[in-house]
Ligand SMILES: Cc1ncc(COP(=O)(O)O)c(C=O)c1O
């Protein structure tokens with residue numbers, strides 16, 4: 001045995017705790033599912049949060065042109081400052097500046113995608129042992145990043161019956177003196193909800209009362225259906241310091257390009273220089289976004305025609321309505337109509353589907369029988385729901401809803417005697 | 425005073441320890457210097473490690489063309505896998521595969537610049553409290569990243585009189601049971617040195633004896649002067665597991681594009697699945713490189729003409745020779761001739777420059793009088809040297825060397841009676 005051989009060194013290399021603690025719940029759940037489609041039906045994936053996969057939502061020609069001009073100029077091959085080119089930061093500042101929440105170039109930090117914006121924001125605000133408040137259901141990256149950094153996560157409930165508004169009482173009850181950041185995601189992944197001004201003001205009141213800075217994940221900002229309006233969080237507050245995270249990924253339909261930003265809103269000078277300098281320092285670790293996209297950014301923001309945005313959001317709205325009305329009449333399902341972003345959540349009345357123990361089993365069997373894959377919302381820590389991505393081509397959406405109907409009709413049990421009832 | 429007011433909450437937000445511990449020595453030193461050039465002489469910066477700043481070293485036309493084709497194809501706008509497109513990983517694997525160190529797509533992880541490759545490699549191999557061995561003088565990012573992660577850094581000496589070979593005795597003496605990674609940077613920033621096969625084999629022997637994995641920073645790989653050869657570390661070992669970090673930045677002259685890679689060499693299956701999975705997990709934090717550059721990568725690697733590489737390296741060699749021979753004859757300076765990369769280190773015989781307390785003061789005054797800025801090697805934890813970036817236009821190099829001569833001639837004191845001598 002190894003021991004007897006004395007102190008001859010042996011190879012004994014292990015992955016770090018941090019890498020082991022970087023947990024991706026979506027991967028963990030999906031990798032654990034048996035996803036074998038019915039060979040007689042072509043697969044339809046309603047699970048992928050990438051609006052570009054089916055080719056029906058190309059970015060605008062002007063966006064591509066801006067990129068090619070940036071390349072031809074040969075001005076954007078060298079290193080940019082770690083927080084981005086001054087001119088590009090200025091363009092983002094001008095694009096997002098609002099009365100009551102003005103922005104200058106110095107308030108903008110360009111990052112490698114909104115993901116890095118979130119990473120830097122959490123990293124600068126929180127120490128190991130601190131905790132952050134995260135929406136539930138919510139985008140899984142918040143927890144993935146926090147846990148890997150030794151930061152605790154407290155989930156606050158969103159209420160499906162109130163169009164996914166935050167349960168403010170629950171939220172407030174979670175705050176303690178180790179709470180260093182409140183994450184608000186509006187419009188929401190996975191809910192597709194868009195908060196009213198009043199609800200945002202109520203959230204801000206809680207933050208203000210407890211002196212809690214906010215990380216506002218507004219990557220789906222302005223992606224709201226006609227008739228509804230998007231309110232950015234920052235202009236609604238005069239005191240709460242806010243790091244607003246966004247990027248090109250969703251609205252401009254180029255998630256692979258990895259350009260995001262942090263907008264620093266600090267009217268009360270509460271972040272002061274410390275947080276700004278902290279963000280600059282953290283940005284120097286790996287430097288930020290690709291310079292070609294940075295070079296194109298001003299033109300992308302200023303020259304993309306309004307029709308482009310409108311066309312995309314109209315399509316998403318129309319698809320959401322198709323999906324919502326189709327699923328509304330299916331026994332055992334309760335879809336929640338979204339107002340923006342590109343997702344729709346569907347509740348499963350599990351007692352009517354006694355064959356399945358969970359949303360994971362339900363969606364797994366949906367693949368097996370109908371070759372339709374929806375992400376079980378257990379991936380967002382919200383069991384008994386599944387999420388539909390509504391950016392797929394319309395005919396695919398229609399076909400998928402039809403198959404979901406077949407599936408539910410087949411498995412629905414109306415006379416549901418669950419074990420409790422039998423016991424009684 | 426605040427205390428008397430009881431428990432009314434006050435804003436009290438501080439930057440995290442991690443952000444405070446993310447220290448950039450180059451910035452710290454340069455920001456502390458008084459850099460006011462002589463108004464009568466135009467500034468010449470020999471300090472910037474970006475070969476593109478003066479426009480004399482453009483990337484190849486084929487590289488730009490590959491980018492524009494990637495944009496026009498519209499195939500590269502969506503999310504790539506977090507470790508990169510399979511096809512792009514395959515292209516890198518094919519480009520770097522060698523007899524004795526074969527690579528497949530699965531052995532390649534694409535990253536946001538070589539910086540992220542280094543970050544992921546350190547993050548996967550080391551836990552807080554561990555230590556890593558880092559070359560001195562060396563690229564400052566290793567320490568910046570390690571310290572911010574709570575990993576200790578032990579500096580091993582490079583020997584200028586032996587063309588910056590590692591002092592292997594010193595290196596070996598630093599190893600203890602908390603040492604989890606040896607960083608080898610070849611060709612070197614800031615030294616411009618290129619190690620012989622024999623020296624690399626000697627380094628590998630030490631690593632093998634102590635079962636120490638190596639992070640080989642080979643971002644300047646193949647950037648060696650005609651007549652000299654570059655040996656990648658991995659093909660020289662049959663047992664030492666190696667993460668080789670590289671990227672497009674230097675050889676293809678596009679540092680802003682932020683594409684790097686980790687090549688996993690693990691012939692003995694020592695890393696096993698654990699390190700590979702750890703790297704995949706870590707890559708999911710912010711996802712990797714811009715998809716447009718990833719889409720262009722295969723073509724960039726395969727279609728860039730040999731003449732492009734040769735032209736760049738010939739220019740760097742010629743500039744290095746101009747610089748080296750000019751500085752060799754300057755009293756009090758000892759330049760070390762490089763064999764690759766794009767840097768040249770110059771020793772300052774401080775006892776002949778009694779006016780200056782350090783390389784920092786020396787280079788500061790060089791700006792004040794001659795408007796020439798060289799980075800003091802204190803930034804690389806190596807006092808009494810300064811670093812020259814040799815990618816600047818030839819006439820600038822000639823002019824700068826002339827001014828450095830003037831400066832040294834003016835300040836050189838040959839009759840140096842230092843205090844020791846006087847005391848005796
Ligand atoms: C709510 C939310 N925030 C952030 C991101 C990450 O955006 P990016 O791709 O720019 O990193 C996503 C991506 O799906 C998201 O849904």
Ligand SMILES: Cc1ncc(COP(=O)(O)O)c(C=O)c1O
Nearest residue numbers: 473537538539563613643671673
């Ligand atoms: C030795 C060394 N490694 C890594 C890097 C970082 O490369 P990248 O710009 O691809 O992150 C540099 C950049 O100067 C370097 O000199």
